[in-house]
Amino acid sequence: MAALGEEFTLSAEALFAGPDGLLGVEPSDKTDHFLVTDRSRTVVLYKVSDQKPLGSWSVKQGQIITCPAVCNYQTGEHIVVHDNKVLRIWNNEDVNLDKVFKATLSAEVHKIHSIQGTEPLVLFEGGAVRGLEALLAEPQQKIEKVICDGEVIKWTKFFVVFRHPVLVFITEKDGNHYAYVQMFNSRNLSKYSLLLGQEEKSVTLNFTAYVDRKFISLMSLSSDGCIYETLIPIYPGDTEKNQRLVRSLLLKAVVSGITRNGVTLTALDQDHVAVLGPPLPSSKECLSIWNIKFQTLQTSKELPQGTSGQLWFYGENLFMLHGKCLTVVPYKCGSSSLAGALGKLKHTQDTGTQTMPHFVNWEMSQGCGLGSPNSEQPRILRRKKTEISLQPEVPASEQLLSTIKSGSEKHIEVELRKFLAKWTPDFHTAIGDILTGLLGRCKAEPSFYPQNCLMQLIQTHVLSYSLCPGLMDTALEKTDVQMLQLCLQQFPDIPESVTCACLKTFLSNTEQDEKMEEQSEILRNGFNAEKNYSNHNRDLSKKPQDSTEETSSCPVIPKRAALLRNAILHSAYSETFLLPHLKDLPAQDITLFLQYLYFLYLKCSENATMTLPGIHPPTLSQIMDWICLLLDANFTVVLMIPEAKRLLINLYKFVKSQISVYSELNKIEVSFREIQKLNQEKNNTGLYSIEVLELF
């Protein structure tokens, strides 16, 4: 639950807050220290918890600070710009701003951005961006103009995304807004025009943004009182200039619709946004925290003395100008948990001790500490661990590992066979290490692919997908169908995306088939039957059966059919995760797969027991599940494919006929149920009976 704490003010005598409020509040290099820049000449460094200023600096009379002071985290110095072009850099010890380092630039600065861990960036009014170091090396360098004439920068924000600095700024020209995303490392500038959607009348008042994985979520507050969201991709898909982005409505009527200056918003985290403004036209201004995920108002605070319409949020504090005073409102968003609400969450986290599980823990036995418990992708964690554990203590596996690093394929195979012959207590871990070693070398040397070794390792039955995540990827890369099939059969925990990738490989590649024909040695078990069977099908299909003729022959050649049948259809999956991946299948593959499933369905329904021959035949329900899934995922696509039309019609006809058969069966079943009821009634005697009881 988000909550606002008790507000407090920072002593304001040193500040001159004009009608437009302050120039800016920026964090300093020490926690709890903030630089406040006012509209005229003064920069004040505050320690918020003490509510008092630590230092104050002013520029000379006649000069005006034009850009809020920031802290250079790399040096601990403060930077400010006055009179648009003059850069001042000073330390806490400096007293007079006139005597500190000064650099006059060739263009007007819009704003300086500084974030912990990166070099400060200077954004010029023309849209150009420079690193501070580069700029100071040659202050008078030529600054190009990026944005068009008449465009004015309205709002800027600086992010660090995956350790890459990204600067976003919004410009306005003739009522239209444009978003620029500047990737500082790649020097890549993308421009987007922001479209309003249907509500043409509204004027966008304010912006805020946060990074949501691959997107910057830009939220804008409109004059109609609603918050809109625009997703800006961080990594542009194509370099086409001037892409358009449409905003979508996120929250309705958070502030009253009157266009007023004192309205602003700030994103607090992914789910929460703070809005400053009057909730009703007549009411006083309010600071409200909204949960955008659930669209609920979490908390609000009335600000009767009015604000300047500015709101800054750093760490746990919200800063605003309330009346004439700079006010700090602590904000806290504890994680609310259902378990907590139900009273079942007993352990408290502050004890810091982790109880040891009673069963043997894989990860513990490898001697690796746990990462943060909230990691979203445990698989990645696991992968890291296996990489770390490449230096095991066991000499045999260590020896083998060193062989893997340099030895020839043959040599490795011999060594591996020796190793597998004897069983060691940490067999599992050793196998994992060896496999990781092999895969590592595969990656390093594209020509190196010890298929036999890998197969042998898989057949030890101790591996799972999560133990060697790279294995199937490598096999997919090499389109090693045999290996994939073996993996599908052996691994219990293959993610749906990989299952789908396998399916794609099986369906799309044709040259593999010939190769497989040669290597039928390993695949033999159970598939000969299939071969005969499909020959038999072909015989059947030769009979005049007009409509079903096309589909009753197996659409895929027997080997591949076997693969599909035995591996994919049997694999474990969860519908929700599989569906999105199925959608990615190309249309041609969908048709082929659907054809094949239809074929299986027909074959299955032909005999009374509804089973297919062979060693591991898919069951009817598995076939039905896959048909449903495939149609679910791609129905619109399938409808569009002309080749699939016939197939769909046939499938529909067949399903219809099946349904009529089953409804008849249903009738019979009802009659039989009556018989059972009769039997029950015999037991359920009336009010009085004499029965025989024998006790044994």
Add this chain to the structure above:
Amino acid sequence: MGEFKVHRVRFFNYVPPGIRCVAYNNQSNRLAVSRTDGTVEIYNLSANYFQEKFFPGHESRATEALCWAEGQRLFSAGLNGEILEYDLQALNIKYAMDAFGGPIWSMIASPSGSQLLVGCEDGSVKLFQITPDKIQFERNFDPQKSRVLSLSWHPSGTHIAAGSIDYISVFDVKSGSAIHKMIVDRQYMGVSKRKCIVWGVAFLSDGTVISVDSAGKVQFWDSATGTLVKSHLIANADVQSIAVADQEDSFVVGTAEGTVFHFQLVSVTSNSTEKQWVRTKPFQHHTHDVRTVAHSPTALISGGTDTHLVIRPLMEKVEVKNYDAALRKITFPHRRLISCSRKRQLLLFQFAHHLELWRLGSTAATGKNGDILPLSKNADHLLHLKTKGPENIICSSISPCGSWIAYSTASRVFLYRLNYEHDNISLQRISKMPAFLRSALQILFSEDSTKLFVASNQGSLHIIRLLEGSFKHLHTFQPQSGTVEAMCLLAVSPDGNWLAASGTSAGVHVYNVKHLKLHCTVPAYNFPVTALAIAPNTNNLVIAHSDQQVFEYSIPDKQYTEWSRNVQKQGFHHLWLQRDTPITHISFHPKRPMHILLHDAYMFCIIDKSLPLPNDKTVLYNPLPPTNESDVFRRRTGHAFKISKIYKPLLFMDLLDEGTLVAVERPLDDIIAQLPPPIKKKKFGT
């Protein structure tokens, strides 16, 4: 083991009255339950939920409130305007006192247990002082406009909350004046209902008042300011009852839809000190209105119109996950309502206000296990005997010869003589019962039907000799000096020489009828006796206790028998001990002295003392017949407990003759069919 013809009787049309109030007493771990016919039952929760005492109902005494006061005294109040105190030793009503406020809707004892507060029809709230032997009216609080339906005392005893129609008042106990009046919203799902009845209130020590009302709301009020703090809409129908745990960290409410909701005070987040009331668990164990709930430290207790008493242990409070942690649903009384005449094959059924006499049918056919035999004669309803007066029947009995019927109400004992002439029966009432025979807790005829044994509620036992059409008082065994404990269970030996009587707590007394003196007392056991019987020939007394232990005590030797010692040494099978209904009847096979026949509500068992006892590894209950020779051998050398679970719920089972049993069942569906229809709930797809 034996083959029997079983008369399977399902025409005992017994419907337990609905439950109106429950009151839990923490000190004694006992639960008082009152039913809509005025019956009050006491359950001992420590003794395997055994119903150890009961007070018969009365037509004009509809109980509306029940409470325990200091010293484990039990009070009830009802719509006849009287406050009653029950004597838990003598099992009668100590006194009734009119509160002079019209029908009483609510009553509650003060936190100290020394004062009683009643809420009346005329809107008055009256305070009574509890004196050692009576209660005394002290004063009235400010009168209210409408009837006071619910009351709750602040744990400190300084304030009370009273729920009426449309509002809740908070009174200051010292001044007796109302300091706040909190109006309850009549709106129900947007529609204004005529009235909003506050069915229950609970006053917490932090000043919060919780109310439940007919609009389906559970509301939290601040009694200091008289404002509504929070409101939960939990039902589409009335919320009729509320009970709060002593720790005030959880409470339970019951709704007219049969749902019981558990609310708990839990932290908002996992490690914050801020707590809030959260509705945690819904339970649907009832089909009809849950009229009353109670909250023991470890369980939620609920009862209502559907006649079940449901005890739902809270798993987080139960320390040992044993059988006590299981849900209990008590439907049938733990005493016998049926007696039978072996000679004439008659069954006497006891109802609240009448008796029914039935003659069993017969068959000439034979068959194998499980067969239903064709009837040559159906069962006959011979007699319907209505009582006079408003009092419920306490106990009844038919003599083994079938020519005497006796029953007792709270104020009189009735004795009838039956004459059979071919198919006609005539009934003759024996008048002029002696004055000392005012009320009996148990009546028993001797095997030869010449003597009548009456256990009165003063602890004395009377022996009466029956003559053709008259009687003669033979003797009275007075209770042991200083005790007034009533005897509830009687057993007489088939030879008529020994009489065993058991009270609710002390041991079993055995009297010598021939010499008219106390023979011995079986050592007291921790758990109450649920059934007693004396075996023919050996005169061994078999005693079943509520913890499912069975003892065999030799009366002539005045000691436990060898078999009983062996059983105690080895212990019963764990499944036997885990049964949740008590043994209510024990009988013997005249030709097989080693057999003991006993039953509870869900099984019938013959214990063969000649066979080894089962240990925990053997299968206690195996319904399947043996299939081959070796199996028969294995089974024959099997264990002593031969169990049948075919008949259930089983209210009575007895041996009529060597090869014939009678089993009286009362299927739950038949009871449900006779209850008023429950609130119709829309179910998806209907």
